[in-house]
Amino acid sequence: MTQEELFKKLIAHSKEYGFIFPSSEIYDGLSAVYDYGQLGCELKNNIKKYWWDSMIKLHGNIVGIDAAIFMHPKTWEASGHLGAFNDPLIDNKDSKKRYRADVLIEEWIEKQKDKIKKEVDKAVKRFGDSFDEAQFVATNARVVELQTKIKETEDEMARTLGGNDLVGVKALIEKLEIVCPISGTRNWTDVRQFNLMFETKVGAAADGANTIYLRPETAQGIFVNFLNVQKSARMKIPFGIAQIGKAFRNEIVARQFIFRMREFEQMEMQFFVAPGTEMQWYEHWKAFRMRWHQALGFGAQNYRFHDHIKLAHYANAATDIEFDFPFGFKEVEGIHSRTNYDLSRHAEFSGKKITYFDTDKNESYVPYVVETSIGVDRMVLQVLSAAYKEELLENGETRTVLSIPAPLAPVKVAVLPLIKKDGLPELAQTIINSLKFDHNVQFDEKDSIGKRYRRQDAIGTPLCVTVDHQSLEDGTVTIRHRDTMAQERVAIDQLPALVNCIVSLNSLFAKLV
């Protein structure tokens, strides 16, 4: 089976068993948007808990927040997200060249102004010799006509661009008969805005509603709260602020299942450090984050660092942790040394002082930031791709099994009466009652026992507890392990401790400290 076939099967499996559905599927779906089903949601929650607790519980100097998705629009001016990405673009279909629509119109206006200048120059030159009233009137009329056209165009440009009326912008370009400087044709595409931020309006339209944005990253919610958290929690540098939340990017090309979605979830931690110490913390978090991934046991060979050579404007070091997905090594997480860029910019744009007084150094400074930022959805995909297997059994049959690490598995235990009479279902229910406060437990009495095992394998349940007639006599059950299919007989009253030992996140945390 090729990697491509495996990926297709994984997508089908995810849908069939209730992990991930295409969004709004009854309306033919919405491109690059997906919903998490009953099992996907559990898996995702478990991943988030693994991450959150590994940050908050294991580190005395990291606290978590949950900032709003809506933020003051100035946030995005300060962060640099508004600006270069905000231009209306238009392509010429013949030359295949892309232009800024507003620049094309402005160039046209400049040309008209040149025409006026030429007319006037010509008139001045001519009337210096002999004044002709008829020619003067004609020249004047041409100039006034051009000026009127310029004024109309400027008004129309301001109206369409200001109101984000892209159809209007294109209509204007067509009306002005602007041609491509290279191909010389007027074969234009529609005007498109390649802004990665989604816009919406706050307030009633009649009152002059303001444009606000769905955040394209969660980080800014932490930066703008830096002083709130530092002061209210009495945090001393170095310290971190963690957050899990949705972010939104209007990607032009969004593909590969849940790898690149327009709405996605990030887990990120901004670690604030003294200037000059950022590189050592950068190395520290690189190592810690890699340990976090590898603790899941998918194999070290499936991970690698990809150090950035070309850095973003705010960073002085950056690396990605890449995982070997069915479609190749791709970024799951980024670790960036963001310098003091963000806090400085917010200080500048807000006019507030954002500094930290370091009592050890006895000086005040703008902290440097080391960021770890991981995509929850990519993490879900990592777990599913690593876990999905089709095994050939000794009897020649194949079984589909999701070897999800037990602490992340959506369902921890299935309790199965061997047959559905003689009081076996009732005993199974008693066992479920002893486990359900702590774990997600399923009951299943339909079909043969082998079939029920396979059903649980397909959704990644690590443990099956089977109740048989012997259970009624001596109070023992068999416990069957997903990956090895091995069975052992244990006392019912030992089950809670045994299950807890296998499915607890603690086994993962132990590898991190």
Next chain:
RNA sequence: GCGGAAGUAGCUCAGUUGGUAGAGCAUUAGCCUUCCAAGCUAAUGGUCGCGGGUUCGAGUCUCGUCUUCCGCUCCA
């Protein structure tokens, strides 16, 4: 954005020169009782992606459109 392919039941698919939409699995209800899936009986489930057109009649022919997948391009 360009090119290619696909879309029929929850899933995998069949559907003849255009003539009343099928199978297996799944699901549900019984029966049976067996520690590694497909025992018996019955039931449920489809405006054939959507919208026009041709035709007495369209899953089938035709045009458009949407969605998904693959490749290229673009973006980071």
